[in-house]
Amino acid sequence: MTELSNPQPVAPPRNQWLDVWDQFKTHRGALWGGIIFVIIIAGVYLGPLIWRVDPQFLPQGRDFINLRDMRPIWVGLFDSSAKVSWAHPLGTDNLGRDTLARLMMGGRVSIAVGLTAMLLALFLGTLVGVVAGYVRKMDGPLMRLTDLFLALPLLPLILVASLLFREPLSASFGPEGGVFILIVVLIGITSWMPTARIVRGDVLALKEREFVLAAQSIGTSGSKLIMRHVLPNVLSPIMVSATLGIASAIITESALSFLGFGFPPDFPTWGRLLNDGVDRVVSFPERSILPGIMISLTVLSVNYLGDGLRDALDPRIRGR
Amino acid sequence: MKTKTLLLGAIATAAMAPAAFAERGSDGNVSIIYWQAPSILNPFLSGGTKDVESASMIIEPLARYNENGELVPWLVEEIPTTDNGGVSADLTSITWKITPGILWSDGTEFTSADVKFTADYCMDPEGGCAQLTKFDGVTSIDTPDDYTVTVNFEGPTPFPYGPFVGGESPILQAAQFADCMGAKAPECTEQNFYPIGTGPFTVTDFRPNDVIQMAANENYRDPAKPAFATVTFKGGGDATAAGRAVMETGEFDYAWNLQLAPDVIAQMEAGGKGTPVAGFGPLVERIMLNNTNPDPALGPDDRAVVRPHPFLGDPAVYKAMSMAIDRPLLVEIGYGKAGKVSCNWIPAPAAYNSTSLSCDTQDIVGANAMLDAAGIVDTDGDGIREKDGVPLKILYQTSTNAVRQDFQALIKQWWSEIGIETELRNINASVFFGGDPASPDTFQKFYADVEMYANTFNGTDPQSYLGNMLCDKAPSPASQWQGENISRFCMEEYDALYAQLTQTAGIEARSEIGKKLNDMAVMNGAMIPLVHRGRLSAHANSLGGVVLNVWDSELWNVADWYRME
Incomplete structure (x- = not known):
């Protein structure tokens, strides 16, 4: 019998997250998307610490006339008669509220809605997907449930629900808090279905793989198996639907605010700012364009980020 | 052949x-x-x-x-x-x-x-x-x-x-x-x-x-x-789209009731396809004060019927709310030439326009003093006054319209300066004015503390319009939510004086009573009048025969309309 050669590894194994990072770096779009997303988040959350102007403040008396309808500072470059001031670099709206401060506050709300709704949808989608894929008995009922939810028209459903639950919620959580919970929950429970389907498909395929069989043969319990072997392998499709979910949640919130069913009218979100600017889009295009750019930038950067993460997290693509 | x-x-x-x-x-x-x-x-x-x-x-x-x-x-x-x-x-x-x-x-x-x-x-x-x-x-x-x-x-x-x-x-x-x-x-x-x-x-x-x-x-x-x-x-759609469709793109020939800021109208008129026309009737933009308790806990039927409102019935409260409003500023922002300051519910015809009320100047100091004197003060230090332990928190609803949302934002700010917290809400105009008995968001149901809209009457005699504030005209589940007494105002003296109006002939005597009824409703907390509005509509330059009529349907002479070359 020849001696079993069992060479010990000389160097500690390379952390797999470093591999992920190496792969991620090669995707330029994702890198830029990530940088821009971080800048936007920092801007809306840390910005108010530097730019200490109250977005809800309405100037009174004479100031009101002087401070309303200001243009962004760059308009002064080509139109010397425009009303501009460094005190309001992005101008003010027709009631004299500072646009920069409102954009930051609107961004906080929109991004918070996007992230929370995405987390909720992800949790529900993964739960349903894994259970349906792993437990054969549950597959049929859960997938029919998914079909049912897919068939629901989203916007009318949200409009009806906001009609029914708005008042009890705002009574217990305040007008803004109530609407926040309502919108997040509604977007969350109406957008988990794609995730559930993708996850179920992947789980079905994984279940038949040898390493799962091996794990089962040494007596790994079902829950351990899912946590240790199945979930890490479906992480990449989950990531993709997560990023897409943020984008669609922000857009749905914007659509709701645009229709007047979201937050109270004086509470800025990007969608509402865009909506409020529509009346005067010819004279003050920046009032619609700026929030529009912010929504587009966020959605685009998140999508690119997700694209890069998918590539980086998939061990089969990684290193190619 | x-x-x-x-x-x-x-x-x-x-x-x-x-x-x-x-x-x-x-x-x-x-x-x-x-x-x-x-x-x-x-x-x-x-x-x-x-x-x-x-x-x-x-x-x-x-x-x-x-x-x-x-x-x-x-x-x-x-x-x-x-x-x-x-x-x-x-x-x-x-x-x-x-x-x-x-x-x-x-x-x-x-x-x-x-x-x-x-x-x-x-x-x-x-x-x-x-x-x-x-x-x-x-x-x-x-x-x-x-x-x-x-x-x-x-x-x-x-x-x-x-x-x-x-x-x-x-x-x-x-x-x-x-x-x-x-x-x-x-x-x-x-x-x-x-x-x-x-x-x-x-x-x-x-x-x-x-x-x-x-x-x-x-x-x-x-x-x-x-x-x-x-x-x-x-x-x-909305007023903006309607105005554009007539004055800028020319897709439509006539657009009704363009409640838009004066600068927006001017911008549209520059499009050259249509002309705005204005006329002053008795149209008044007002804030209706709910005389019943709209607390959601009361259930969908009772909350439109149970009296009184926890604090809006106090004269000091609604008078202070009215004093805190800067009406000339509202007119300037919202209506320009198509609006005038109004303290009255019936500002036209001229014979019925009461002169006993004045509201041209904002008086926040006076409003605060009035609330203090009435013992409605902030007892728990959160910046909101309380009356008998009930904080002065108001739900303020109106239809979705840029001018109305501007008004809401301004009025919220002014009321916050007299210690009243306001929650704003806007509802799609088709739902708000839709009258659908199944919807909780109509202006008739009035599931809010105050609501803002405009109303008017046809003709020159305000008798039936004044009749809108009679006790038995309040919309309720029993009346299938029909009825024009939106604020559920109810006052015996008012009903009695109204009965007298229905017996009185002669324009002078009638206008005397009409003014008294107007003052009675406004001073006793039925509403806070804001702006006497002109009706502003627009017609295409190619549409002839349009005569804007504020006393009847705007389409009263549609038979006479014609196409100009």
Whole structure:
């Protein structure tokens, strides 16, 4: 019998997250998307610490006339008669509220809605997907449930629900808090279905793989198996639907605010700012364009980020 | 072949001949846009202006008001007065003489029986007629012959032009609505959507809350009218889109009620396709104060009925709220030339405009002092005052409209300076004014503390409009949410003085009482008037014959509209 050669590894194994990072770096779009997303988040959350102007403040008396309808500072470059001031670099709206401060506050709300709704949808989608894929008995009922939810028209459903639950919620959580919970929950429970389907498909395929069989043969319990072997392998499709979910949640919130069913009218979100600017889009295009750019930038950067993460997290693509 | 050609030619000539004398339908299609979509074409089942005005193209009253607020005969020979014997000397009856030969659009003759039927229809005790105030005090309708209608009142009625006058009280065809009396009225979809009328147009297709297609009425009494063969009446959207569609892109010919900021209107007018027209009627933008307790905990029915409101009934509260508002600033931002400061509920006609109230200047210091003196102070240090332990937190709702949202933001700020916290809410105008009894968001249900909208009355006599503040006119589940007393104001003295108005003749005495009623309602917390608004509509430069009428339906003379070259 020849001696079993069992060479010990000389160097500690390379952390797999470093591999992920190496792969991620090669995707330029994702890198830029990530940088821009971080800048936007920092801007809306840390910005108010530097730019200490109250977005809800309405100037009174004479100031009101002087401070309303200001243009962004760059308009002064080509139109010397425009009303501009460094005190309001992005101008003010027709009631004299500072646009920069409102954009930051609107961004906080929109991004918070996007992230929370995405987390909720992800949790529900993964739960349903894994259970349906792993437990054969549950597959049929859960997938029919998914079909049912897919068939629901989203916007009318949200409009009806906001009609029914708005008042009890705002009574217990305040007008803004109530609407926040309502919108997040509604977007969350109406957008988990794609995730559930993708996850179920992947789980079905994984279940038949040898390493799962091996794990089962040494007596790994079902829950351990899912946590240790199945979930890490479906992480990449989950990531993709997560990023897409943020984008669609922000857009749905914007659509709701645009229709007047979201937050109270004086509470800025990007969608509402865009909506409020529509009346005067010819004279003050920046009032619609700026929030529009912010929504587009966020959605685009998140999508690119997700694209890069998918590539980086998939061990089969990684290193190619 | 030749004979056939000749015959065809003869037929063609014969067909052309009437067109040579009359020009009905010669100007093609006219498109009208109302940004609140009509949901029904029966004004007796809806108080909404959009429904009343769209229906006014199809069904007509006996007499109308013209652009100067004067009564003009419409389906009758002349306006009955005491001088010509049409109104009895003791003021208890009025006799209308119908012009013979008027046909319904189905070709049958218009008679006094239809007029009597309309009154019975609206006054049916089981029905929830939205225009019941028009028939106040009517005891019976007599029809001595086919062309004579006598309306009998229970007592002397100095202003007997309530029933059958103006766009809100048109005549329905008895034959069509015979099976729709009382509680069955809302179920008659076919009748309510396709009413047969005497007006210049008939409905060919009605899609509720969307679009109405109409065609010229073949049996209209003036053979040369209307000049347009078809009408597209589009509803929905918002005032901005409507204004643009007429003045900038020229897609529509007439846009109604453009409540837009003055700078926005000026911008649109620069588009060059249309012209805005303004007129001052009695339209007042106001904040209605809820006299009942809208607490959601009370349940959907009780919260519109249970009195009193926890704090809005306190004179110090609503007076301070009114004092804190800078009305000239609101006018400047929201209306420009199409608005004036108003402290009154009835600012027009001039004879009825009370001068006893003044509200031109904002007085936040005074408002704070008034609340302090009334013992309504901030006891727990959160910046919000409390009355008997109830914090002054207000839900302030209105329809979705840029000007109204600006007003909301400004007023919220001013009220916050006197220690009142305001939650804002805006509701799509089609829902808010839609009158759907199933929706909790209509202005009739008023599930909020205060709400802002504008209202007006047709004609020059405010009696029935003043009647809107009577105790028994409050909308409630029992009345199927019909009724015009939106703030649920209720005051015995008011009801008594109103009863006196209904007995008083002579413009001077009537206007004296009218002013008192106005002051009584405003000073006792029915509403906070804000702006006396002009009605601003826009028509295409190519549309002729438009006469903006603030005293009746804006479409009152749609038969006279024509296309200019």
